Amino acid sequence: MITTLLIFHGLCAVFMLGALTHQSLSVWWPARAGGGTVFHGFRAVRGASYANTVVVLYVATVLLGSILYPTYRIGVRSFFEDLRLSAANGVFELKEHFVSVGLGLLPAYWYFWRQPLAAEMAVARKAVTALLAFIVWYAFIVGHVVSSIRGFGP
């Protein structure tokens, strides 16, 4: 059961990572007309169309992570403490707190991406999107590394 939840947690994170990376690049480095490369296509998306999906995926990923958290707290964190791997625990603690701050950012993120896009909120829209992308990338990498050190479950 825990393994299944972890896989769904990871899948939601992957989808969200893709959506937020597309969206961030589309606002920070918008594609010019005429480009035909894969990277050009990656940036040439309508960022606003990702906003609702990102919110839903973020909440779903946090919910799944919350269900998994007690298993981590009992089995993984104490294992790291026994081995004095405090940096591994530290980066995971940071992940938990960064993700929480990101959760609180979602209402503002959704508001800034509401259609029609308000020009006076362009800077905030870019900054909040980049902040969320950073949080999700950090959480994804740390989650993957920590799972690789110990594995998961009892």
Added chain:
Amino acid sequence: MSIARVFPVFSVAFAVLYVLSMDNNWALFTYLARAGEFHPLVYAPPTPRAGPAMYWWGWLATSAIGAAIVAGIAAALPAGRAGGRWSSPAWPTLTWVVPLAVLMVLVFLLRGWFIRVA
């Protein structure tokens, strides 16, 4: 005016309240992971058998309720001078500056995991 205008206020308040809740342990409830028990506010398990106490969900609840109250107060303020203040150009900027600062504060608060703190 739409309630959504105070969403940035919620986000700023949530970030500030979260770091305060975490640093001061203002958990609305505690979960004992091994025993599977919820307890109101901050609860220290009497025996190690109950397993470690989890406060994270409690901090999230404290922050969410607190931020909802702050946003509710902002929404209830009449339009005009006070209402204008909540929807002033400063709020979109605060919405990313404050959470960014909170992330840095979190790194500072958790530095003990990475370096020796006197």
